[in-house]
Amino acid sequence: MSDLLTSTERGLYCAAGDFYIDPWMPVDRAIITHAHGDHARWGSRTYVCSAECERVLRTRLGNANIATRNWGETFHANGVTLSFHPAGHIIGSAQIRVEHAGETWVVSGDYKTEPDPTCTPFEPVRCDVFITESTFGLPIYRWTPESETFADIASWWKANRDAGRSSVIFAYALGKAQRLLAGLAEVAQGNFYTHGAVERLTRDYRDGGIALPATTYASSPPKGHDWTGAMIIAPPSAAGSTWLRRFGVSSTAFVSGWMRVRGARRRRSVDRGFVLSDHVDWPALMSAIDATGAQRVFVTHGYREQVVRMLRGRGLDAASLASQWEGESDEEAEADAVPDDETPPQ
Numbered sequence: 012m013s014d015l016l017t018s019t020e021r022g023l024y025c026a027a028g029d030f031y032i033d034p035w036m037p038v039d040r041a042i043i044t045h046a047h048g049d050h051a052r053w054g055s056r057t058y059v060c061s062a063e064c065e066r067v068l069r070t071r072l073g074n075a076n077i078a079t080r081n082w083g084e085t086f087h088a089n090g091v092t093l094s095f096h097p098a099g100h101i102i103g104s105a106q107i108r109v110e111h112a113g114e115t116w117v118v119s120g121d122y123k124t125e126p127d128p129t130c131t132p133f134e135p136v137r138c139d140v141f142i143t144e145s146t147f148g149l150p151i152y153r154w155t156p157e158s159e160t161f162a163d164i165a166s167w168w169k170a171n172r173d174a175g176r177s178s179v180i181f182a183y184a185l186g187k188a189q190r191l192l193a194g195l196a197e198v199a200q201g202n203f204y205t206h207g208a209v210e211r212l213t214r215d216y217r218d219g220g221i222a223l224p225a226t227t228y229a230s231s232p233p234k235g236h237d238w239t240g241a242m243i244i245a246p247p248s249a250a251g252s253t254w255l256r257r258f259g260v261s262s263t264a265f266v267s268g269w270m271r272v273r274g275a276r277r278r279r280s281v282d283r284g285f286v287l288s289d290h291v292d293w294p295a296l297m298s299a300i301d302a303t304g305a306q307r308v309f310v311t312h313g314y315r316e317q318v319v320r321m322l323r324g325r326g327l328d329a330a331s332l333a334s335q336w337e338g339e340s341d342e343e344a345e346a347d348a349v350p351d352d353e354t355p356p357q
């Protein structure tokens with residue numbers, strides 16, 4: 012018997028149900044884990060995503076044929092049963108459960124088990140075969156609690172204000188920027204300004220019922236506006252651009268799981284790096300895999316060979332699976348880029 016899901020040139024394919032999960036080329040039926048650019052690509056005939064994902068997927072894909080399902084609601088494709096379960100990565104991010112002929116597979120998509128007020132928490136799902144991401148799949152990756160990161164960012168912001176500077180922080184426009192807004196609003200007070208790409212998606216989050224502090228589109232204040240003490244949130248693609256000049260004397264920072272890596276801040280040419288990831292760290296990856304009860308595990312993204320070796324050592328049937336999903340990478344940052352920074356949010 013062949014596997015229920017297989018890796019093909021268009022992406023992860025289910026022959027029994029004739030659908031793809033997060034295909035990287037156009038297909039007839041795309042089932043989408045979440046709206047990040049490396050998972051939700053243009054050009055497919057139909058898309059199915061979680062109801063919570065719909066708004067941001069429409070913002071990302073524009074005029075696309077999108078159907079939605081609620082968490083845990085089952086639906087069918089040629090006798091194959093599917094359902095979405097929260098992945099805790101960004102708004103609407105889903106694990107996809109696929110069941111056929113008595114066997115259950117779960118595709119994790121990107122996920123984290125840390126609490127995040129901007130999306131539905133990760134839910135462990137029992138399965139026979141688990142396809143997991145491993146973006147940060149090395150024992151050196153262990154996240155500090157997000158409350159510590161937000162406290163660090165708040166004191167950097169305050170120091171900048173006291174020194175008469177503005178604060179410019181680079182964060183992925185979808186997910187990280189909103190988590191940052193929610194977390195900072197808890198521990199700091201001040202005015203938040205947003206790049207257009209961030210502002211559009213932040214509105215989607217609010218429309219989806221996520222509580223976020225007030226933000227002002229950074230291109231709306233008139234010339235001569237005093238930016239001292241302002242917190243400006245922009246996608247990584249805005250780093251080094253002329254768009255930043257308006258903010259006067261500023262200090263810059265980048266917030267990402269990659270800031271855990273030595274030299275990452277310097278390569279980004281920013282003044283500060285703050286570690287905050289929307290992916291599982293090493294201990295969370297191991298416990299998430301355990302919680303599925305799966306005997307077979309496929310590993311995608313970054314450090315898959317190391318994770319496979321570790322899982323085999325624990326007696327699991329593990330293998331790596333080639334994919335074009337990049338996780339929290341520079342490529343995803345580019346997908347967040349907005350060609351015309353002056354275009355006001357719709």
Ligand SMILES: [Zn+2]
Pocket residue numbers: 045047100121338339
């Ligand atoms: Zn993602």
